[in-house]
Amino acid sequence: MPVRGTGTGILLAVVAYGLWGVLPLFFLLLAPAGAVEVVAWRIVLSLLFCAVLVTVTRSWPRLLELLRDRGVMLTLGIAGLLILVNWLVYVFATLSGQVVEAALGYFTNPIVTVLLGVFVLRERLRIAQWVAIGISAVAVIVLAVNYGRVPIIALALAFSFGLYGLIKKRVGARVDALSGLTIETLWLSPLAGGALIAIAATSGLTTGTAGLTQTLAMLSAGVVTAVPLLLFAGAARRLPLAYLGLSQYLAPIMQFLIGVAVLHEAMPPARWAGFALVWIALIVLTIDMFAASRAAAGDARGRATGDAVGPV
Template identity: 40%
Template structure:
């Protein structure tokens, strides 16, 4: 894949990690972990909305996210940066690309939840860290030490076992991993703050979302919009979408993509448990072995991260 032409300030950010400050790194870790906790339990909300339809859910979550983000920007007087993003043609092309990737990811994920394929969706987010590692190595020049390489190797084995357990090519999983992996890359390199960048993305998608909602109401009637419970759940898709994405955008600009990638095992692990324990999806022994290896990979990577942090503190 070739990247779109970038503004000088964007290209500069691809050369090295943006932040090396320990406090910023710690804040990035906390934000990223919180985002993955949100995403881990998100299937519960979408399962409650399974009668609405995946396209309408994505359209509604886009619009309600835009409203919430608009309020946040209005309070913080952050619309100036949004105007700069949307009036710079080179930056706008990056925003348009990240928007397309994000919306595609949303549609795939909501559809997977609706059709009882949360286990495969969780598999996709198990793959996603490897996509992040590959992107970090190819485009950002990131390199791994020995323990990180071991952790990644264990993850590769786990993912191979998971594919065997599925018994078919995991098209949903691969698509989810690729769309979100490249979305993370462009969010890391885009010259925008978390709130202004996400607002710009939802603003680009909003006309299409509004047109679909209007079309749906015109052809099918008010439907879920006339049901107070369903309407409340649809409104909640706004904060359920915007809050973890803001946390993710904050974290991804303060951490190496490799670190972000390995932390992402938390969300699919929660989704995995939700699929089996709450939704009753079938769990076989092969998938269970893969699940254990994934956690082993995360444990090795976490140990190495803490070891390096201790060494840095000792050196300081």
């Protein structure tokens, strides 16, 4: 039975992942800024935008309560460092013409999440999940042979984002999306400010000197960062996990198409073979996810029926 608000949830998820999917085109507008300058501005402007949203939504009491919680602050500080790595690697990949490999990282992320569940959370995997992991391992070997190296960008993106999600689970429902992003960027803002000062004192900042389009695009980085995250949070509250898991493939599909069709990145046969193996692994995971979701729903209905006809 569909969850109430599923239609709205699907729309929010599609828009969120669609915006994440076109991020390579946005970051290309920021050239000639390097990855460090882009990410530094992204942190500072995201913090400012979040502060505005916290004010508009009158969320300061909730935020201040979280700021006084040492456990939450430490957890979000670690999460902030992981998302910093993720942002730096992704922007570097985009600006250096490696969008396809970046897309591979986000295709691989669900598989890395399963692996983290095994090694960190000590979860037991179903047979289909082991099959997907095995296929993915073969895919990495094929791609490593093709690239002539391990696909470091893809693995760095997959593991940084996977660990980020794992860390965020520790605070779970206690921290909403807006408060979480506000605190994470607050932790990172001294690093970002220091980086901008260092760049200004050495090579010089490009923002404001590379044309109106680049300047306006850079100034919108906070909005571009926060809006998809907030849309995703709205989708997560309305959608079953299986629907949400399926929608996450939209972003790397769009990134892959941008890399191949728009930016004309090379895709030799061996690379196609590696990607095909990753897609097969994702299909196996997706089928298993829906099967497990249906089985869990059936068990829940069974328990509810048993309760209804039990002794009064």
